[in-house]
Amino acid sequence: MTSNGELNLEENPKDLPSSERGENRRNSEVKPDDSICDGSNQNSPRGVLEIPISSADSDGSSSSGSEPSAVDRTIAPDGLVLESHSLQWRTLIGGLILRKKRTMMRLSTFPPATAGLGLRRTPSEKDRIESVEITAETGRGRPSWRSFDHQELAAATNNFSSDKLIGKGGHAEVYKGCLADGQLVAVKRLTKKDNEEERIGDFLSELGIIAHVNHPNAAQLLGFSVEGGLHLVLRFSPHGSLASELHGSKEGLEWKVRFKIALGIAEGLLYLHEGCQRRIIHRDIKASNILLTEDFQPQISDFGLAKWLPDKWTHHIVFPIEGTFGYLAPEYFMHGVVNEKIDVFAFGVLLLELITGRRAVDSSRQSLVIWAKPLLDANNVKQLADPSLGDAYDAEEMRRALLVASMCIHHLSTSRPDMNWVVRLLKGEEGSAELMGRELRPKLARPPQFDACDSEDYTCSRYLNDLHRHKQLALEQ
Numbered sequence: 001m002t003s004n005g006e007l008n009l010e011e012n013p014k015d016l017p018s019s020e021r022g023e024n025r026r027n028s029e030v031k032p033d034d035s036i037c038d039g040s041n042q043n044s045p046r047g048v049l050e051i052p053i054s055s056a057d058s059d060g061s062s063s064s065g066s067e068p069s070a071v072d073r074t075i076a077p078d079g080l081v082l083e084s085h086s087l088q089w090r091t092l093i094g095g096l097i098l099r100k101k102r103t104m105m106r107l108s109t110f111p112p113a114t115a116g117l118g119l120r121r122t123p124s125e126k127d128r129i130e131s132v133e134i135t136a137e138t139g140r141g142r143p144s145w146r147s148f149d150h151q152e153l154a155a156a157t158n159n160f161s162s163d164k165l166i167g168k169g170g171h172a173e174v175y176k177g178c179l180a181d182g183q184l185v186a187v188k189r190l191t192k193k194d195n196e197e198e199r200i201g202d203f204l205s206e207l208g209i210i211a212h213v214n215h216p217n218a219a220q221l222l223g224f225s226v227e228g229g230l231h232l233v234l235r236f237s238p239h240g241s242l243a244s245e246l247h248g249s250k251e252g253l254e255w256k257v258r259f260k261i262a263l264g265i266a267e268g269l270l271y272l273h274e275g276c277q278r279r280i281i282h283r284d285i286k287a288s289n290i291l292l293t294e295d296f297q298p299q300i301s302d303f304g305l306a307k308w309l310p311d312k313w314t315h316h317i318v319f320p321i322e323g324t325f326g327y328l329a330p331e332y333f334m335h336g337v338v339n340e341k342i343d344v345f346a347f348g349v350l351l352l353e354l355i356t357g358r359r360a361v362d363s364s365r366q367s368l369v370i371w372a373k374p375l376l377d378a379n380n381v382k383q384l385a386d387p388s389l390g391d392a393y394d395a396e397e398m399r400r401a402l403l404v405a406s407m408c409i410h411h412l413s414t415s416r417p418d419m420n421w422v423v424r425l426l427k428g429e430e431g432s433a434e435l436m437g438r439e440l441r442p443k444l445a446r447p448p449q450f451d452a453c454d455s456e457d458y459t460c461s462r463y464l465n466d467l468h469r470h471k472q473l474a475l476e477q
């Protein structure tokens, strides 16, 4: 997750002076202790929550005054849209919004029926939301998640001890935990200290998106806690992030695994863009936001910047620009244009990382895109392929991966494929390359706001100049 106006510079943490380590680096990963878990340890909308419950739960005081079965809709101060049938849920969210607005209204003014529902009405009271089913699309069955109380999370993480710290991003610390039933979890605690309002907004936004997501290639939410801080509880990914496996481990990743990871991320993104009930743009696709399961299935994580777009919108303009330098599409970093194609661009950069073994931005602050463009144009496979692979790669898969990477990082968003095509191309579906070439251009209307970056006049060299300029600006901040 990235704060307003901040741009991540992906750097090798080892290359930072020790005084800067942990301060400047994002998504730093800390090796967890290996203790055995035996169960004995105790603008546009940014997010949408939809929780159906029985009409008996309706208190009739819905904000919209609608039928019990209708969805209630609350617009939070930052544009977050909250949709819920649930009084319980409204209470939690309402409470957080109240805190966000810093009103003096006491939470105990909620009807008595809301007792024990996730927000403390008095400091000593421990509240609990019963497991709530959400209307996420199936992909791995109906997910359910619940609220955790602070004691449960403290017991699971040995009181958030430093030896359980497994990751540190710009806005969060992530702890490895073990629940009473033996399940391993990652507890993400939002740490941005300076601004409580922003922290709550970030939390609601991330929760609102991740609660919707239900796919094998997306991180799985198990629950949350709003006691003693704002926490998301996620299924633990034993191999950590792709960044650590690809750039931080001695063994490296063999080609077969890299290709499987590429395809998995592509399928996860296709789900977010097209398969999910809402059209979700992740906005921060990068190697440290891809988690790896036991069998190296990739899972897209960190929905802190994600946005959903209404179906009819071609794009959305955002300001400030948030994200990670090295992965930003030109129309986004130049004009704040957000739609699926900025994720496609970032996916292309990620694919280049898998192919080359290089970071999106290396220790000398060289952009991978700038380095790779001429080599891709010359189809120089030998120079592009990670030297540590030697010849141990499937030439056909490598050819497809290079083709897709090259198309995804195209400076014109209209010339990039959508994720549906990316998946088909990576799988080598018969005739997909030719079909895509024929269908791509007529299918994509060009909205006027794209003109600055999306006309044929916007050449590759102008784009590379812009990228250089953007890098300078980012470095000066």
Ligand SMILES: Nc1ncnc2c1ncn2[C@@H]1O[C@H](COP(=O)(O)OP(=O)(O)OP(=O)(O)O)[C@@H](O)[C@H]1O
Pocket: 001, 002, 003, 026, 027, 028, 029, 166, 167, 168, 169, 170, 171, 172, 173, 174, 185, 186, 188, 219, 234, 235, 236, 237, 238, 240, 241, 284, 288, 289, 291, 301, 302, 304
């Ligand atoms: N479910 C998980 N299992 C294992 N490790 C995890 C899990 N979730 C997060 N991590 C680790 O913690 C790191 C930071 O997590 P995350 O990206 O969610 O934090 P953030 O503060 O939002 O990051 P950013 O710097 O992108 O804003 C990840 O890169 C990963 O190494």
